Amino acid sequence: MTTLPPLAVLGAGSMAGAIVRGLIASGVDPASVAVSTRSAASAAAWRAEGVRAESLEENPHANAGVVGGAGAVLLGVKPAMVVDTLREIAGALDARAVVVSVAAGITTATMEGVVPNPVVRTMPNTPALVRRAVTGVVAGSRAGDAELAIARAIFQAVGTVVELPEERIDALSAISGSGPATFYYLTEQLTETAERLGFTREEARLLAEQTLVGSAELLAATGEEPAELRRRVTSPKGTTERLIAVLDEARLADVFERAAEAAIARAREMARG
Numbered sequence: 001m002t003t004l005p006p007l008a009v010l011g012a013g014s015m016a017g018a019i020v021r022g023l024i025a026s027g028v029d030p031a032s033v034a035v036s037t038r039s040a041a042s043a044a045a046w047r048a049e050g051v052r053a054e055s056l057e058e059n060p061h062a063n064a065g066v067v068g069g070a071g072a073v074l075l076g077v078k079p080a081m082v083v084d085t086l087r088e089i090a091g092a093l094d095a096r097a098v099v100v101s102v103a104a105g106i107t108t109a110t111m112e113g114v115v116p117n118p119v120v121r122t123m124p125n126t127p128a129l130v131r132r133a134v135t136g137v138v139a140g141s142r143a144g145d146a147e148l149a150i151a152r153a154i155f156q157a158v159g160t161v162v163e164l165p166e167e168r169i170d171a172l173s174a175i176s177g178s179g180p181a182t183f184y185y186l187t188e189q190l191t192e193t194a195e196r197l198g199f200t201r202e203e204a205r206l207l208a209e210q211t212l213v214g215s216a217e218l219l220a221a222t223g224e225e226p227a228e229l230r231r232r233v234t235s236p237k238g239t240t241e242r243l244i245a246v247l248d249e250a251r252l253a254d255v256f257e258r259a260a261e262a263a264i265a266r267a268r269e270m271a272r273g
């Protein structure tokens, strides 16, 4: 297995923060990670976890400051800030460092236009925090086997890796990048339904959330297809059969397709800047 080089993380919020915490849970030494954030409060929180951290609030050159000596630089800032952030660090990057971006929409060609380094574009998801991410990985034109191996090692430590060509990553993002939001949204809807049926908020949350968690664990533990697990719930002529018939009538497949197309269209807008 590839040993991870010292890692610099520029912007460590919901997504890159989950990756860093997932890596630490996998055994990565927090002292081998350096983080930069916007606010002093976020940097202080990282220092409390044993990670070297600097903030732009305390030091306007924090981004360039943390990349020195890093073999991999994880870009965890918002997509609109990727190019400016790369410009800031271009002069401080180790020539051999691989730049690994998690930003939606920002292409490898755009990033390669700003720094001379090899670039890997990825699309993880927030279950990285509990080492259950699914991450799409795209090699930029300068990324060779060694750089790809580093990116793979980062994301395999926090879940499962899927390699794909760049033209497919916006579609992957609509399914798995946004996917946690999709499942949480469904859980919110089920909770509201339970409340409308007379359960207290607390009871409704318990029913919806524990059913989500239990169903996910059953899927993982059995390895069965969802359709088979659904069949086992659906007694012939029973109540679930009626429930699923209503969901079918609502043509949820079409709704999910439209939702995914909307996310893909947004990623393409973001690519245009």
Ligand SMILES: NC(=O)C1=CN([C@@H]2O[C@H](COP(=O)(O)OP(=O)(O)OC[C@H]3O[C@@H](n4cnc5c(N)ncnc54)[C@H](OP(=O)(O)O)[C@@H]3O)[C@@H](O)[C@H]2O)C=CC1
Pocket: 010, 011, 012, 013, 014, 015, 016, 017, 036, 037, 038, 039, 040, 042, 043, 056, 063, 076, 077, 078, 079, 081, 085, 102, 103, 104, 123, 124, 125, 126, 177, 178
């Ligand atoms: N959220 C998700 O589920 C996913 C997000 N992504 C991608 O992850 C990236 C970040 O999104 P997300 O984590 O949600 O956003 P957050 O707002 O949660 O995190 C952004 C981080 O960037 C820091 N920051 C802001 N400005 C700068 C700067 N100029 N230099 C360095 N750090 C800075 C913030 O600091 P501070 O903590 O002080 O505010 C924060 O730590 C995006 O590109 C997004 O496309 C990809 C897959 C899934």
Ligand SMILES: O=C(O)[C@@H]1CCC=N1
Pocket: 104, 173, 177, 178
């Ligand atoms: O909403 C976003 O733009 C990011 C990318 C996928 C999930 N979150």
